[in-house]
Amino acid sequence: MKLVSYGQPGTYRAGIWLDDGIADLEEGMRLAGAAAPVSDLRLFLGQEDWRSQLQKIAKAAAGGRRIDPAATHLGPPIPQPGNVLLAGANTRSHVREAEPFVGKVNPPNRPMLIGKSTASVCGPFDDIVLPPETKKLDYEVEVAAIIGKRCRRITEEQARDHIAGLCVSNDVSARDIQIAEHEEVLLYKLTHYLGKSFDTFCPMGPALVTSDEIDWDRPLKMRTLVNGQVRQDSDTSDLVHGILKLVSYASSIMTLNPGDVFLTGSPSGVGNFMEPPGFLQDGDLVRCEIERLGAMENRVRREIV
Numbered sequence: 001m002k003l004v005s006y007g008q009p010g011t012y013r014a015g016i017w018l019d020d021g022i023a024d025l026e027e028g029m030r031l032a033g034a035a036a037p038v039s040d041l042r043l044f045l046g047q048e049d050w051r052s053q054l055q056k057i058a059k060a061a062a063g064g065r066r067i068d069p070a071a072t073h074l075g076p077p078i079p080q081p082g083n084v085l086l087a088g089a090n091t092r093s094h095v096r097e098a099e100p101f102v103g104k105v106n107p108p109n110r111p112m113l114i115g116k117s118t119a120s121v122c123g124p125f126d127d128i129v130l131p132p133e134t135k136k137l138d139y140e141v142e143v144a145a146i147i148g149k150r151c152r153r154i155t156e157e158q159a160r161d162h163i164a165g166l167c168v169s170n171d172v173s174a175r176d177i178q179i180a181e182h183e184e185v186l187l188y189k190l191t192h193y194l195g196k197s198f199d200t201f202c203p204m205g206p207a208l209v210t211s212d213e214i215d216w217d218r219p220l221k222m223r224t225l226v227n228g229q230v231r232q233d234s235d236t237s238d239l240v241h242g243i244l245k246l247v248s249y250a251s252s253i254m255t256l257n258p259g260d261v262f263l264t265g266s267p268s269g270v271g272n273f274m275e276p277p278g279f280l281q282d283g284d285l286v287r288c289e290i291e292r293l294g295a296m297e298n299r300v301r302r303e304i305v
Helices: 025-031 041-045 050-061 092-102 156-162 243-251
Strands: 002-006 013-018 021-024 084-088 112-116 128-130 141-147 163-170 202-210 221-226 229-235 261-263 285-290 294-302
Touching: 002 041, 013 025, 013 050, 021 025, 021 050, 025 050, 112 243, 141 221, 141 243, 141 285, 156 163, 156 243, 163 243, 163 285, 163 294, 202 294, 243 261
Parallel strands: 084 261, 128 294
Antiparallel strands: 002 013, 002 202, 013 021, 084 112, 141 163, 141 261, 163 202, 221 229, 221 285, 285 294
């Protein structure tokens, strides 16, 4: 099943992406006789029985109206997540490509979890705003895992049942702020959160593909293209710590809630480590695609201040 958010920012509605268009989730819930219909996907995932009810709701929604995906605005599946966590240095190829710049290093022994502001989340076809504070705007295609059940201290085996589904994401980063070039002391340079948290620095979508449609034993191919040129081309077998391990590990530190988002790691090919560097410029078109999850296209637009 594919779940989406559609409409305009601030008034997004949750929908089910069927073969012939988008069916409104709240309308489907009403037609199915649900006790507490909701129009927000995060609230829907917070309902204990959402998995068991989804097929019934989709069947009922099939008898209702349709929204043409081409005639509406698709937002991020979870417009306002509680947390956006990400795993740094979590692909072997990305660690290797950094070696000419940082020296030979091993991948992290445990997941290196950092974060992005939830305000950075935007839709799969929204513009990426290039702020004047950076000259080193970069891309990172990543599988995003979305939590579907509240959890604390769960095992990797249990993690699968706590993930609502997956979608495509782009961990957009301002490299000269992520590693602050204006600071001289190394300790003060480590501002990853700021460099990843500008508005529009986390495109997500086009839909949340529910976990029952995921073959967890099969790697997912992923690519990034900039203006049609392939920059990243790999699959999830490149991950150092797998998706289930990331969720399990994070749950040992904090309670995870429905709608929390994990960006799980990006492969080699980022602009920062190209020769010469391949940073994003005003007008560039960035396409991120992941097998079975779909594709996003975001135009880079310079911020006018």
